[in-house]
Amino acid sequence: xxxxxxxxxxxxDTDKSFPPDWKVDWEDAPLPYxxxxxxxxxxLTAEVPLTLTKIETGLNPSLEVLGHFxxxxxxxxxxxxxxxxxxxxxxxxxxxxxxxxxxxxxxALYPNELYVYLKLDDAPKGIYHYDVAHHRLxxxxxxxxxxxxxxxxxxxxxxxxxxxxxxxxxxxxxxxYKYNNFSYRLQGLDAGVVIGQSLEVxxxxxxxxxxxxxxxxxxxxxxxxxxxxxxxxxAVIPLSIKSSIPCFDNDQTREETVNASELCREVPMLNxxxxxxxxxxxDYPLLRKLNEESMFETTKSFVKLKENDAEPSLGTELTxxxxxxxxxxxxxxxxxxxxxxxxxxxxxxxxxxxxSTLLKETFSFLYQNDLDNTKGHIESRVSLYGSFYNVExxxxxAYSYDxxxxxxxxxxxxxxxxxxxxxxxxPNINLFHVPICLHVVGDKGHLKEIFGYRGYRIQQMExxxxxxxxxxxxxxxxMGGHPLLGYDASQCDExxxxxxxxxxSLIQIPIGSYRPRAWLKGSLHT
Numbered sequence: 301x302x303x304x305x306x307x308x309x310x311x312x313d314t315d316k317s318f319p320p321d322w323k324v325d326w327e328d329a330p331l332p333y334x335x336x337x338x339x340x341x342x343x344l345t346a347e348v349p350l351t352l353t354k355i356e357t358g359l360n361p362s363l364e365v366l367g368h369f370x371x372x373x374x375x376x377x378x379x380x381x382x383x384x385x386x387x388x389x390x391x392x393x394x395x396x397x398x399x400x401x402x403x404x405x406x407x408a409l410y411p412n413e414l415y416v417y418l419k420l421d422d423a424p425k426g427i428y429h430y431d432v433a434h435h436r437l438x439x440x441x442x443x444x445x446x447x448x449x450x451x452x453x454x455x456x457x458x459x460x461x462x463x464x465x466x467x468x469x470x471x472x473x474x475x476x477y478k479y480n481n482f483s484y485r486l487q488g489l490d491a492g493v494v495i496g497q498s499l500e501v502x503x504x505x506x507x508x509x510x511x512x513x514x515x516x517x518x519x520x521x522x523x524x525x526x527x528x529x530x531x532x533x534x535a536v537i538p539l540s541i542k543s544s545i546p547c548f549d550n551d552q553t554r555e556e557t558v559n560a561s562e563l564c565r566e567v568p569m570l571n572x573x574x575x576x577x578x579x580x581x582x583d584y585p586l587l588r589k590l591n592e593e594s595m596f597e598t599t600k601s602f603v604k605l606k607e608n609d610a611e612p613s614l615g616t617e618l619t620x621x622x623x624x625x626x627x628x629x630x631x632x633x634x635x636x637x638x639x640x641x642x643x644x645x646x647x648x649x650x651x652x653x654x655x656s657t658l659l660k661e662t663f664s665f666l667y668q669n670d671l672d673n674t675k676g677h678i679e680s681r682v683s684l685y686g687s688f689y690n691v692e693x694x695x696x697x698a699y700s701y702d703x704x705x706x707x708x709x710x711x712x713x714x715x716x717x718x719x720x721x722x723x724x725x726x727p728n729i730n731l732f733h734v735p736i737c738l739h740v741v742g743d744k745g746h747l748k749e750i751f752g753y754r755g756y757r758i759q760q761m762e763x764x765x766x767x768x769x770x771x772x773x774x775x776x777x778x779m780g781g782h783p784l785l786g787y788d789a790s791q792c793d794e795x796x797x798x799x800x801x802x803x804x805s806l807i808q809i810p811i812g813s814y815r816p817r818a819w820l821k822g823s824l825h826t
Contacts, residue, residue, distance in 0.1 A: 492764015
């Protein structure tokens with residue numbers, strides 16, 4: 301199958317992402333985390349604070365502080381057990397168990413892994429894997445790799461000034477075993493919410509961050525000792541205690557073109573043993589081919605996006621939203637109560653102030669990246685549309701959100717809950733009980749003209765960043781949000797009249813109040 305056709309089906313014809321005879325072998329499922337064997341271990345304190353605070357200015361973080369950062373970003377935070385009911389007789393027939401984290405993940409499978417390059421005063425310099433199962437660091441490669449990493453990033457970031465660099469990877473089998481080829485769409489979004497959580501936690505703790513989507517894949521994977529047939533890095537996030545991490549524009553001044561293959565020869569290959577539990581791992585040729593096609597072999601492939609013109613407005617009716625006072629929340633408390641409702645949504649009235657705060661705060665964050673020369677204008681590539689019902693001061697209908705004027709532009713009047721409900725491929729959510737149904741919208745070509753097939757995963761990650769921010773703000777407002785990919789994207793594109801604009805809906809997020817779920821859960825916080 302051509303990759304272009306595959307991505308189209310992944311978005312608009314999802315049933316074709318699964319073979320007709322696909323069956324999930326639950327008994328042979330992989331672990332939701334990666335385990336290494338026989339390598340040096342550095343334990344991290346389990347006494348994680350209930351509230352995150354900014355570190356003292358000018359001081360290099362300690363290993364203890366970094367452990368707090370990693371736990372709040374991707375640590376195991378909760379064990380839950382939920383009943384499964386037989387709808388024919390209404391009786392409980394079994395239970396399902398899962399280990400949860402503060403970020404959402406499709407099927408709670410968490411296909412991503414975190415690695416860090418540390419330069420702290422109380423730990424050996426080197427490359428580590430974050431072992432979430434034991435909340436510890438596993439030393440993969442000791443030494444100073446500033447120059448190697450800097451060249452892998454095109455010498456655009458001053459790595460020598462950063463105390464830590466975080467690598468977000470994807471382990472393909474971790475959710476392919478359940479979702480088959482559809483897992484490729486989930487993997488980018490899952491990486492995006494991890495990036496989004498890293499930005500949020502880092503900001504609260506006083507770290508400067510920069511997200512790097514453009515790097516020499518093979519040299520980064522080689523440094524971490526990853527097999528590209530099984531796992532590959534999707535994003536690199538340097539952390540600094542300085543006020544910001546500059547991004548040097550070396551397009552004109554770069555003296556040499558760095559080649560990934562040549563760079564790999566500078567450090568020896570790693571052959572560490574890891575464990576994932578599955579006895580049988582099926583092949584995933586389309587995922588491997590897409591990963592291969594998405595890789596950058598030389599720094600000549602790195603590009604900068606031009607600033608987009610303002611998106612043409614739809615509709616003539618403009619509703620200005622009220623500007624509220626500065627909105628703040630305790631991210632640790634919000635993370636603990638964040639919840640993804642499904643059948644437990646309850647229809648309640650949403651005030652205009654709540655909707656205004658949700659939309660405004662979703663875009664109100666600093667996001668430095670290597671895609672453009674802006675200060676993080678993510679809205680130039682992804683935007684928000686929504687279908688609202690029972691929202692105070694807003695007639696029922698479909699709208700686009702204009703961040704520049706902080707206003708809603710009405711596209712059409714009406715109650716679209718039935719339409720959206722009919723578009724669900726798995727109707728586990730009752731959208732008749734949902735007052736706010738938001739859609740993250742982006743380029744229908746998935747940035748392919750600029751970044752090639754790498755553009756698809758970049759777009760999905762940026763959508764994931766926005767989703768995580770939206771979920772945190774929803775939680776702070778006392779509501780729950782449930783990211784959904786099992787919906788009819790074509791139907792939503794028609795609703796919002798964005799087909800002719802070259803845009804498409806990337807993910808659907810119902811948001812509203814909910815009733816407590818019948819489940820047993822326990823915090824893994826000490």
